[in-house]
Amino acid sequence: MPDGLWIRCEGCKSLVYKKKVEEKFFVCPECNFHFRISAAERIKIMLDADSFDEYWKEMSPVDPLNFKDRISYKDRVASEKKKTGLNEAATAGKGTIEGKEVMIVVTDPSFIMGSMGSVVGEKVTRAAEMALEQKLPIIIASGSGGGARMHEGAFSLMQMAKTSFILSRLHQAGLLFVSILTDPTLGGVMASYASQADIIVGEPGALVGFAGPRVIRETIKKTLPKGFQTTEFMLEHGFIDMIVERGKIKHELSKILEYCDANHSS
């Protein structure tokens, strides 16, 4: 989000007072547009204050292919780290929601489009493994417009299989997995763990799908219908369970955790 007292809303294009937007969890008070937010902000909104314990924070990507486009992958990672203050797109750990303990993973779209390389896949996998060991529910909030990360080639692709494997085991063990789709979630992330949850929640107006809209547009040489690939579109087509505004997400998650408590005896 840009600095300054006033910011222009990407939804309604009007100038809105930045402080007002921040108070509303980075949602436009005029049109309900949900601004993109960092993983840290999202964790703050979803979890109880000071309850978050971050794990595997130092884990950082290597460059298995010696990949180079206009710049080398190594340089790209270095500049993304500098820009975001993160070591990778995923932040993982444990925390509580209205007192209920959960494992949580959040991907941040500002780090190489939140794409999934080996580290993102590994953090999702380790968080799920810990959920399995400790019989905890897991919540994964995806903001992964990049899908599987090109720069790590087939290693990225195989993260789809790796994460799916552990989450299937979680499912067999009767544990809860909630996927939250935020702007944007596409490609290999959407085609693996983000779509495998017991309950799939969307943020309003988020871009969600498999192929990116630009790719589709250029392939079929047609303009895409209004609202195509939004979370509302996905709800209508049966692929997500509910759309929840950011300001209400914590309490809705708390209810879901209560209703789908694997350790509940009845």
Place this chain on the structure above:
Amino acid sequence: MSKKTANLDDPIIELNERIKKLQDNPKQDDILTEIKELEEQKKSLLKKIYSNLSPYDIIQISRHHLRPPVSDYISFMVDDFIELHGDRSFGDDKAIITGIGKFGNQRAMIIGHQKGKTTKERIIYNFGMPNPEGYRKALHKMRLAEKFHLPVVTLIDTPGANPDIGAEERGQAHAIAVNIAEMSRLRTPIICIVIGEGGSGGALGIGVGDRFLILEYAYCSVISPEGCAAILWKSKDNAEDAANALKLTAKDLYEMGIVDEVIPEPLGAAHNSPKEMANTLKKNYYPLP
């Protein structure tokens, strides 16, 4: 439609209007006595009408435009309801609502046919006639319920599954068949309650469970009386004859051992006091025994 059934509620409506008029202009001194008198009149009239109903009258009551739909039962009986949409494969069928909520302290998955209250709603909900994706949504949520040990409560109110080209292309019969098989297998208690129309396979698609209950003026039938008349009598005018022949009322179904229990409705049927109806249901038939 017979003259008698078409006018079943007319005398009551007239009495209600007179009572309301009196309540709106409380000028006279003896108004309370007059209201009381009219209420008594209404009561005895209701008793008279409702003690002498033909099967086809009951069909009309089950389809009454004021009969409380599933959404009423959810708002009267269930706290903190979370609606869960979608079948994860084709679309979100609005003719079936699914979600989790609490009956008092007990959690449950609630699944029901949506009919709506206004014309606009009825069109959106397709008059409670589900498509295959509606049955698949219900199944997806029942499996979720099984995983988290939630009992399932289904509220049945449909004229039947949607007769439509798209529905056939997407496997309407298959969707219902899979649900019936899965509902008999699911390892979680399922209680099914017919609250209005129990129309054929469309009802059974969310209607197989551990207990099968029916409201006093609901019905359950292999085919609508109109459909049956059209096929066997070659005329829809024989719907009353078909309704008699099909033995589709709650009382008949109970006597034949098809339903476990008939849930009594308030005087003048559920549409006369929806809240009372919901309370009866909540108090006596949920939680599970």
